[in-house]
Amino acid sequence: MAATRARMRLAPTEPGRMLLLGTIFFGLAAQIVPAFGVLSALVVVMLTVLVVGFVLRPRVDVTAHLPDHVVAGQEAQFRYAIRNVARVPAYDLSVRLAGLPATIEQVGGPETIARLGPGQSMQVVVTVRAGRRGSHLIPLPICESSFPFNLLRFSCVRKDRQTLTVRPVFYRLQMRLSHLAAESRYGLSGSAGRAEVSPEYAGNRPFLPGDSPRRIDTRAWARLSVPATKQYHNDSDSHVGLVLDTRIESAKVRSGAQEIPELEAAVSLCASIAFTIQRHCLIDWLLAGAELHDLATWPRTMRVDRVHEILATVEPAERYDWDRMADALANRFRRMSEVVFVLLRWDQTYSDLLELAVAARCRCTAYTVVAPGADRPKGETVRVGSSMVMSVGTPEEILAGRLGPL
Numbered sequence: 001m002a003a004t005r006a007r008m009r010l011a012p013t014e015p016g017r018m019l020l021l022g023t024i025f026f027g028l029a030a031q032i033v034p035a036f037g038v039l040s041a042l043v044v045v046m047l048t049v050l051v052v053g054f055v056l057r058p059r060v061d062v063t064a065h066l067p068d069h070v071v072a073g074q075e076a077q078f079r080y081a082i083r084n085v086a087r088v089p090a091y092d093l094s095v096r097l098a099g100l101p102a103t104i105e106q107v108g109g110p111e112t113i114a115r116l117g118p119g120q121s122m123q124v125v126v127t128v129r130a131g132r133r134g135s136h137l138i139p140l141p142i143c144e145s146s147f148p149f150n151l152l153r154f155s156c157v158r159k160d161r162q163t164l165t166v167r168p169v170f171y172r173l174q175m176r177l178s179h180l181a182a183e184s185r186y187g188l189s190g191s192a193g194r195a196e197v198s199p200e201y202a203g204n205r206p207f208l209p210g211d212s213p214r215r216i217d218t219r220a221w222a223r224l225s226v227p228a229t230k231q232y233h234n235d236s237d238s239h240v241g242l243v244l245d246t247r248i249e250s251a252k253v254r255s256g257a258q259e260i261p262e263l264e265a266a267v268s269l270c271a272s273i274a275f276t277i278q279r280h281c282l283i284d285w286l287l288a289g290a291e292l293h294d295l296a297t298w299p300r301t302m303r304v305d306r307v308h309e310i311l312a313t314v315e316p317a318e319r320y321d322w323d324r325m326a327d328a329l330a331n332r333f334r335r336m337s338e339v340v341f342v343l344l345r346w347d348q349t350y351s352d353l354l355e356l357a358v359a360a361r362c363r364c365t366a367y368t369v370v371a372p373g374a375d376r377p378k379g380e381t382v383r384v385g386s387s388m389v390m391s392v393g394t395p396e397e398i399l400a401g402r403l404g405p406l
Contacts, residue, residue, distance in 0.1 A: 016151035246289035265395035290320035333360035
């Protein structure tokens, strides 16, 4: 992303402040004792720094190359191309990030460039660490120079910003995946997708990154003037739905806390489950709180990425009403092999939802986050009909990746 127009800012450095205070002191002292020589020297130095610094002030274009996403708790590198558009060189150029969100910090000090000639470009790498998931606006870095003498700081500031998605913490779990091999609800023959049988054609959709070029429909491309890919139903695949509980006590929601450990643990567990099962099944939809996200039109290789993008911006809710969604969920349950629940607490709301899934002949597994100080022990498993409800661990254990086999 190229910046448009820069604004110059002028500020004294710490030595510059001391020099200004000294100039003021000698200016007052000159009224009493003969100190005009020292005062004149200080004024000449300040004027020299001001003139030379203004002439050689940084006038640069900044092009940002940010990653598509980063993972919370991990370090990431932002790459910036700095090009000098002035007719004079820039000296002692410092590149630093300012105005970052509270949960993102720059690792290490500012990156420096000793000299950048007219028209010359140089790449700078800035390392940051994201502390919490979310969608954040990242400003362009401030390019500043304290040449000469490190007394005044001339800065080149822009207001351009880019969006950065910070995904939740996730890792591979030790999950028993044998129950995910149940027969799919798609199709009728039960043999589509095997080596000797062609999968069932389901229609066309726009071509997306990650799609196989072999499935491009050239006729549809010629007709629509945009690439289109063929979509198939594969009966050998297991289709899974994910349900995430986002209900938080009203006091915590109203407090506006930056991070709610129980919710962050549930989001991390849901992201980890999606990452673990992606090779063994198709994730068709994600129900995050009361928001239903359909993933059936996304390529298989991109569905887990889409799940992580959705989970990055999940917000807490006090309550939600299932009445308006009961029919839609019942229809989706009929097409699933498995439904995995990630819950903050087990109560009648999700008991009814699980019974709805069981009535549609889905295999169901529910994982609950153990609240600190709760009576329910970690690892406790409760059978609800043909389904299983398991307490997996505390928020600290989940976020630290210390879960055992599920």
